[in-house]
Amino acid sequence: MKPPAFRYVDPRSVADAVGHLQEHGGGAKILAGGQSLLPLMNLRLVRPQVVVDINRISALAYIRETDGVLALGGLSRLHAVVGSDAVTRRAPLLAEAAAHVGHLAIRHRGTIGGNLAHADPASEIPAALLALEGEVVATGPRGARTIAVADLFRGPLSTALDPTELLTEVRVPITPPGCGSVFLEVSRRAGDFALAGIGVLLQRDGEQCARVRIGVCGVGGTPLRMREAERILERSGVTEDTLRAAARAVEHAVAPSDDTQASADYRRHVAGVLTVRALRQAWQRAGREGR
Amino acid sequence: MARRARGTNVREIEMKVNGIAYHETVEPRRLLVDFLRDQLGLTGTHIGCEHGVCGACTVLVDGQSVRACLMLAVQADGAEVTTVEGLARDGKLHPLQEAFWEHHALQCGFCTPGMLLTAYELLQTNRKPEPDAIRDAIAGNLCRCTGYQNIVTAIQAAAQAGGRA
Numbered sequence: 001m002k003p004p005a006f007r008y009v010d011p012r013s014v015a016d017a018v019g020h021l022q023e024h025g026g027g028a029k030i031l032a033g034g035q036s037l038l039p040l041m042n043l044r045l046v047r048p049q050v051v052v053d054i055n056r057i058s059a060l061a062y063i064r065e066t067d068g069v070l071a072l073g074g075l076s077r078l079h080a081v082v083g084s085d086a087v088t089r090r091a092p093l094l095a096e097a098a099a100h101v102g103h104l105a106i107r108h109r110g111t112i113g114g115n116l117a118h119a120d121p122a123s124e125i126p127a128a129l130l131a132l133e134g135e136v137v138a139t140g141p142r143g144a145r146t147i148a149v150a151d152l153f154r155g156p157l158s159t160a161l162d163p164t165e166l167l168t169e170v171r172v173p174i175t176p177p178g179c180g181s182v183f184l185e186v187s188r189r190a191g192d193f194a195l196a197g198i199g200v201l202l203q204r205d206g207e208q209c210a211r212v213r214i215g216v217c218g219v220g221g222t223p224l225r226m227r228e229a230e231r232i233l234e235r236s237g238v239t240e241d242t243l244r245a246a247a248r249a250v251e252h253a254v255a256p257s258d259d260t261q262a263s264a265d266y267r268r269h270v271a272g273v274l275t276v277r278a279l280r281q282a283w284q285r286a287g288r289e290g291r
Numbered sequence: 292m293a294r295r296a297r298g299t300n301v302r303e304i305e306m307k308v309n310g311i312a313y314h315e316t317v318e319p320r321r322l323l324v325d326f327l328r329d330q331l332g333l334t335g336t337h338i339g340c341e342h343g344v345c346g347a348c349t350v351l352v353d354g355q356s357v358r359a360c361l362m363l364a365v366q367a368d369g370a371e372v373t374t375v376e377g378l379a380r381d382g383k384l385h386p387l388q389e390a391f392w393e394h395h396a397l398q399c400g401f402c403t404p405g406m407l408l409t410a411y412e413l414l415q416t417n418r419k420p421e422p423d424a425i426r427d428a429i430a431g432n433l434c435r436c437t438g439y440q441n442i443v444t445a446i447q448a449a450a451q452a453g454g455r456a
């Protein structure tokens with residue numbers, strides 16, 4: 001189908017965009033890459049009265065490093081994130097996760113802000129940002145506030161953002177030396193949403209595991225941090241036994257549901273398998289880093 | 292222009308499509324793919340699913356592949372667009388088109404315009420792609436007829452023939 005009629009505005013600044021959102025309340029929708037919103041509008045599942053197209057706010061598309069933090073403007077295209085030298089070097093987990101989102105044509109348009117605001121529970125980037133302990137900046141009528149990615153997701157397609165707020169920036173702590181990270185997923189075809197996906201950031205101290213962060217997607221109503229599995233590895237290092245224990249902890253902690261793509265049991269099983277693979281690979285990568 | 296829905300605001304846009312400049316008036320809800328097909332009469336770009344999953348509507352906007360069903364025509368204001376009609380030069384088929392013909396890479400032809408532009412983009416960055424890289428690149432383009440093998444073969448053949456041109 002085609003989208004129903006709407007009024008269209010394309011502001012050139014964040015302040016103007018927020019002004020439009022404020023003026024039209026719940027009747028307005030932000031349009032970024034359109035790779036999630038336009039399918040919903042074409043199917044007439046979403047019928048905004050006003051579409052606030054933020055694509056002409058060029059100041060919202062940037063990737064830069066400052067004070068140990070990688071900052072990405074909300075309008076940064078996923079294609080730019082994947083190809084960015086700064087992201088690849090400073091937070092490789094994010095670049096790896098972004099490469100799993102959709103196909104090239106989807107990543108050319110799709111933005112990091114839109115991906116997070118859409119809050120699809122199977123989306124890869126939220127899981128990676130949980131592991132990276134990132135945060136987002138939301139700008140609204142009362143100015144800017146910071147929200148930890150861990151507090152952003154409320155449920156499927158639901159976030160802590162107010163309808164009058166724009167997600168203007170994503171902040172990621174720069175991955176310290178001695179770390180290894182990896183993003184793995186199982187999907188039906190390259191480019192599909194994950195049936196289950198996992199992002200791991202692991203800091204190695206010789207044969208000890210100094211710090212592990214694990215985020216998973218596709219196996220719950222929101223992306224999930226796997227704290228019990230993290231504790232097992234931080235306490236007892238990476239061995240075949242602790243890997244198995246971590247996988248069991250993940251299988252226990254996730255809350256997948258059945259759908260047309262896969263059963264809940266299968267997703268749970270895949271999450272466990274991916275846990276072992278991802279941790280083993282991150283451990284090896286951290287070892288290479290350390291030397 | 293046809294009757295316009297209440298509450299909308301029409302826009303004037305300029306776009307270069309396959310090298311030809313157009314100046315048109317559109318309703319903001321008009322999808323790029325419908326603009327190309329219905330307003331410019333360029334019906335080579337196909338519409339399958341209208342929600343981004345089939346790839347039949349793939350075109351290049353400023354040199355990058357996009358789903359023309361997931362972009363509004365107003366968003367392409369000022370852009371340069373390439374559709375399948377823009378691949379042939381001076382009445383001569385593009386090497387990719389020749390290879391698709393030669394290797395039976397199409398049956399009904401519905402997916403072909405999207406496949407061709409996706410393959411065209413791939414060959415711009417990867418002159419000699421391996422079959423795996425080709426399959427990866429066309430994973431977002433559905434074909435219900437060929438079983439894909441001949442499409443992969445054709446893209447490889449075009450690459451060998453220097454199909455970047």
Ligand SMILES: Cc1cc2nc3c(=O)[nH]c(=O)nc-3n(C[C@H](O)[C@H](O)[C@@H](O)COP(=O)(O)OP(=O)(O)OC[C@H]3O[C@@H](n4cnc5c(N)ncnc54)[C@H](O)[C@@H]3O)c2cc1C
Pocket residue numbers: 029030031032033034035036037038039074075100101102103106109110111112113114115116117118120122123124125161165166167168191192193194342343344431
């Ligand atoms: C074929 C296909 C395959 C896909 N595969 C995947 C996949 O594997 N993994 C995956 O994660 N996604 C996938 N997607 C979905 C999509 O690519 C992403 O979720 C992403 O592109 C959405 O970002 P966008 O900029 O396109 O957002 P839009 O579609 O423009 O917006 C999405 C939502 O976020 C809101 N929004 C947008 N920007 C902001 C902002 N800055 N501040 C506040 N709210 C905002 C909008 O109002 C809307 O509600 C796929 C899509 C398609 C069509």
Ligand code: FES
Pocket residue numbers: 337338339340341342343344345346347348349358359360361
């Ligand atoms: S018609 Fe655009 S992707 Fe199917």
Ligand code: FES
Pocket residue numbers: 396397398399400401402403433434435436437
């Ligand atoms: S040739 Fe018929 S869909 Fe591909």
